[in-house]
Amino acid sequence: MNETTDPNSQILLVVIIAFYWAMISSWSQLLSRWNDERAKRAAKPARRDGSVEHTSSVDTPLDALREVDPKFDLPAFLHGARRAYEAILRAYADSDIQALRHLVGPEVFDAFGREIAGRQDRQEVLQLTFIGTREAKVVDAFEEYGIAKIVVRYVSDVVSVTRSANDAIVAGDPRQVVAVIDTWTFASGTPSTNRNWMLIATEGH
Incomplete structure (x- = not known):
């Protein structure tokens, strides 16, 4: 028996897939920016005041x-x-x-x-x-x-x-x-x- 595919179902499936990939892309960009900011904070020396850098050396x-x-x-x-x-x-x-x-x-x-x-x-x-x-x-x-x-x-x-x-x-x-x-x-x-x-x-x- 031949079955026909509902066009509305196909359209809905395409919309869901497009939404899914958009979410993945958005999270990927956010994670990338978050990792970049974390790396910058880790590399930047902490400061005790506005002019003197603080180091971990005793x-x-x-x-x-x-x-x-x-x-x-x-x-x-x-x-x-x-x-x-x-x-x-x-x-x-x-x-x-x-x-x-x-x-x-x-x-x-x-x-x-x-x-x-x-x-x-x-x-x-x-x-x-x-x-x-x-x-x-x-x-x-x-x-x-x-x-x-x-x-x-x-x-x-x-x-x-x-x-x-x-x-x-x-x-x-x-x-x-x-x-x-x-x-x-x-x-x-x-x-x-x-x-x-x-x-x-x-x-x-």
């Missing part, structure tokens, strides 16, 4: 910082950074607002304050046992608008447990040592011998 930023402050002592700074890291974590865990006020900048203080207030509202207690800092490494350093800034990456071991008012464990494990990785930014605008480094930004991993 030596170069430190050298630039020493040009501003020839007396900058990296070992002394890292020694203080380790002590500050532990002191700030302990003050945060103990809800010691007064200690935090002298160690961190306004934005970090506000963030820590909100977390502490939240724990208090929930009647929770954070028990932190600080085992030690495995690594404290400068990953960036630069001078911006007369302020020296240094970014430090920490790797530490802690035991952290949050308990409710009836001593039930809300988070953490009292028998587990956890490796914590933090990236903290310190800033100071005073001369090197009397620098008072303040924590101005935190980032966890």
Whole structure:
């Protein structure tokens, strides 16, 4: 038996195929432009301000910082950074607002304050046992608008447990040592011998 093809069906099929290829072409162009833009962004050096290019090398930023402050002592700074890291974590865990006020900048203080207030509202207690800092490494350093800034990456071991008012464990494990990785930014605008480094930004991993 011979079958005849409906002309309307053929026209509809042609329209669908044409629409399909138009969509493919459009997506191809969009993806091509997106890949080009991504490649440009990856190749372009990041900038801390409008005039100085920022690099990922540690030596170069430190050298630039020493040009501003020839007396900058990296070992002394890292020694203080380790002590500050532990002191700030302990003050945060103990809800010691007064200690935090002298160690961190306004934005970090506000963030820590909100977390502490939240724990208090929930009647929770954070028990932190600080085992030690495995690594404290400068990953960036630069001078911006007369302020020296240094970014430090920490790797530490802690035991952290949050308990409710009836001593039930809300988070953490009292028998587990956890490796914590933090990236903290310190800033100071005073001369090197009397620098008072303040924590101005935190980032966890």
